[in-house]
Amino acid sequence: MVQTDNLKFQYKKAEPLFHFPNITLEEQENLLILGKSGIGKTTLLHLLAGLLKPVSGSVMIDDVQINRLSHSQLDTFRGQNMGLVFQKNHAVRSLTVLDNLKARLFFSKKPIDLAAIASLLEQLDLKETQKKKVNELSEGQLQRLGIAMAVIHNPQVILADEPTSSLDDENCSAVMQLLQQQAEKNQANLVVITHDIRMKSGFKNIITL
Numbered sequence: 001m002v003q004t005d006n007l008k009f010q011y012k013k014a015e016p017l018f019h020f021p022n023i024t025l026e027e028q029e030n031l032l033i034l035g036k037s038g039i040g041k042t043t044l045l046h047l048l049a050g051l052l053k054p055v056s057g058s059v060m061i062d063d064v065q066i067n068r069l070s071h072s073q074l075d076t077f078r079g080q081n082m083g084l085v086f087q088k089n090h091a092v093r094s095l096t097v098l099d100n101l102k103a104r105l106f107f108s109k110k111p112i113d114l115a116a117i118a119s120l121l122e123q124l125d126l127k128e129t130q131k132k133k134v135n136e137l138s139e140g141q142l143q144r145l146g147i148a149m150a151v152i153h154n155p156q157v158i159l160a161d162e163p164t165s166s167l168d169d170e171n172c173s174a175v176m177q178l179l180q181q182q183a184e185k186n187q188a189n190l191v192v193i194t195h196d197i198r199m200k201s202g203f204k205n206i207i208t209l
Ligand SMILES: Nc1ncnc2c1ncn2[C@@H]1O[C@H](COP(=O)(O)OP(=O)(O)OP(=O)(O)O)[C@@H](O)[C@H]1O
Pocket: 011, 012, 015, 035, 036, 037, 038, 039, 040, 041, 042, 043, 044, 195
C-alpha cells in the first residue's frame, strides 16, 4: 500500500514549492506518473523512496510513515521493502551478476536463496550472464540486471525512474512487461515515472503532473 497526503517539497527557500497530487495505491495496484521534463517526476519518486524529505505532508508505505523515519531507519526500510529501478543501474561493475545479486540480498538482510536467484535470472533471460562481470554486459542485459537487483529481495514497492525512455518499441514493451510481472509475482506496488507515453497502454492508474 502506498499513500501520500498533501505532499509538498522545496529544494531551497528561493526555489519553487512543489505540491503533488495525493496518491493512494491499494495492494498490488500499479501507477504511471507522466509529465513533461522538469515538472517534478523524479522529485516525487525520490519522496516516495524516502531519498528526499517533504516540507510537509506524508508518505505511507504499508503501515509506516516513512518521512518520520531517521536516516538509518530509512536505509534499513528501503533496503528491505523497496526496489528502485534507475535508467542506469547501480550494480558493482567489477563483480559478477551473481555476486551483485547475492550482495543485494546480504545488504537487505534477507537469506541468500540461490534457487530464487537462478529462477529470477532465468525469467529475465540473464542465466547465461551469471558468471560474467557487470562491465561485460550489453545495454539490454544491464537494464534487465537493474530490474533483477530491484526485485530480488521481494520488495513491497517497486519504483522505476524512466525505465524505458532510451529503448526501442520492442524493448520498451519487454521492460514494461518484466516490471509488471515482477510486481505481480511479489504482490508489490509498481510506480513508474516517465515522459515516455508508450507506457500509457500498460497502466490503468495514470497521473499527469
Ligand atoms: N538538487 C536540486 N536542487 C535544486 N533544484 C533541483 C534539484 N533537482 C531537481 N531540481 C529542479 O527541480 C525541478 C524538477 O526536477 P525533476 O528532476 O524532479 O523533474 P522531472 O520531471 O523528473 O524532469 P525530467 O523528465 O527532465 O527528468 C527542475 O526544475 C529541476 O531543475
